[in-house]
Structure formats: C-alpha cells, structure tokens
Amino acid sequence: MQAALNSWRLQPAGLACWAPRAGSGAARLCCRRGAPACSASSSRRSSSSSSSSSSSSSSSSSSSSSSSTDAASPKEQPQQQQQEAGSGVSIAFRGRALRAPRGAKLRSALLEAGLTPHNGRAQLINCRGLGTCGTCAVEIRGEVEPPAWTAAERLRLHFPPHGPPGNGKLRLACQVSCQGDLEVVKYSGFWGQGAERQGAVGAGDVGPPPLGRLEFILDRSKRDGGGTGEERM
Numbered sequence: 001m002q003a004a005l006n007s008w009r010l011q012p013a014g015l016a017c018w019a020p021r022a023g024s025g026a027a028r029l030c031c032r033r034g035a036p037a038c039s040a041s042s043s044r045r046s047s048s049s050s051s052s053s054s055s056s057s058s059s060s061s062s063s064s065s066s067s068s069t070d071a072a073s074p075k076e077q078p079q080q081q082q083q084e085a086g087s088g089v090s091i092a093f094r095g096r097a098l099r100a101p102r103g104a105k106l107r108s109a110l111l112e113a114g115l116t117p118h119n120g121r122a123q124l125i126n127c128r129g130l131g132t133c134g135t136c137a138v139e140i141r142g143e144v145e146p147p148a149w150t151a152a153e154r155l156r157l158h159f160p161p162h163g164p165p166g167n168g169k170l171r172l173a174c175q176v177s178c179q180g181d182l183e184v185v186k187y188s189g190f191w192g193q194g195a196e197r198q199g200a201v202g203a204g205d206v207g208p209p210p211l212g213r214l215e216f217i218l219d220r221s222k223r224d225g226g227g228t229g230e231e232r233m
C-alpha cells in the first residue's frame, strides 16, 4: 500500500487527483486523474467540461454575436451608400459632374462646386440671383422646381438680347432648384444668349466664386441652412 502511495506521489501533479479530506481541510490522494471510478475527478471533470462548454458556448455565442455583427456590417454599408446617394442629385455641366443637395438652387450648386453659370466677365457683373440680369441663363434637362418660367424669368428672357426663338429652351439658374439629376448646357455670349454650346471646363476655370459667400446673399435656402452644394462626385 505504502509502495502504491509512493508511486502515486511520484506522479507529476497533472496526473494525480487530490481530494479534500473530510473534517480536516487537508488533501488526500484520490486516484490517478481520469480514472473512471473517481467521483471527485469525474464531478470536477463534468463541472470543468460544463464550464468549458458554457465558456465555449458563451465564446461561440459571443463569436456568433460577433459574427452576426460582422455579417450585419456589410449589409448596412450598401444601405448607407444608398441613403447617401439618395440624399442628393447629380449635375452634369460642361464636362464636369457634381453632386448637390436636392432642392439646392442651381446657380448656388454650380458656384459651390467651383463652377459658374456665367460667361466671362458676367462672373463679376451679375445680379447675384435677383433674376434681373439674365446672365445665368442655361438650358436644363431634368427635373427642376418650378417646372416652368417664373414671372422674373418670363420678363428677363423676353428682354434683349434674350428673345424668341432661342429663349424657349432657357431657364435662369438662379431661379430654379434641383429636384432630380440634371444635364445643364451653357451657351455662348455674355448673357448666354448665343447658339454655340460652351465646351468643357478647363482645370484653370474651376475656383471659388469672385465674391465668396456674398455670392449667395440672395439665396434664401442657403440663409435658412439649406443645401450647400459642396458634395462633389
């Protein structure tokens, strides 16, 4: 028996099973760990295995929750992109493409993007959106608001050098708001009254508007915290 005990004590700690001795708090050698007859070992095994299984299930639930989070992320991204894409309109203008908030004034959206609906010196000499100078006249394909001439447009686009028949296709960029994707054409002449389409904008023609923020002083939607037109494609 003593020889057997010595043999157990010589076992590495990992292979021996020690159980508490009743009433003394001391430990007694129980058996070789893993022996099927050992109740202490098997109860510890089962508690350890259940804790490990619960830990593994918790880890698996955590991993499944993490994987479900990971799985949700890629699904959320396209929705986010759709929302972002749906929040504005695209405007094609003289070889450039820009994005603007839906409802932005067309003149403001172009100026914010470093472009302009005015030709040459009309960039400096214009009414800043009052609807009286007629220099922001452009042809618009797409949905704008209002869909037909305003009273100001009717007056100005019938005042020389604007007039029939060329005026029929024109709108004043300062009087309309962007409601859908637009294609905007600018024609030649100080007032944009000519027959030739203006070509693509060069890199040197893109820049801030001459009067900075004062360019938008008559744009009520910008004063009220409306669209900025700053988003570019």
Ligand code: FES
Binding pocket: 126, 127, 128, 129, 130, 131, 132, 133, 134, 135, 136, 137, 172, 173, 174, 175
């Ligand atoms: S800026 Fe003068 S009419 Fe549009």
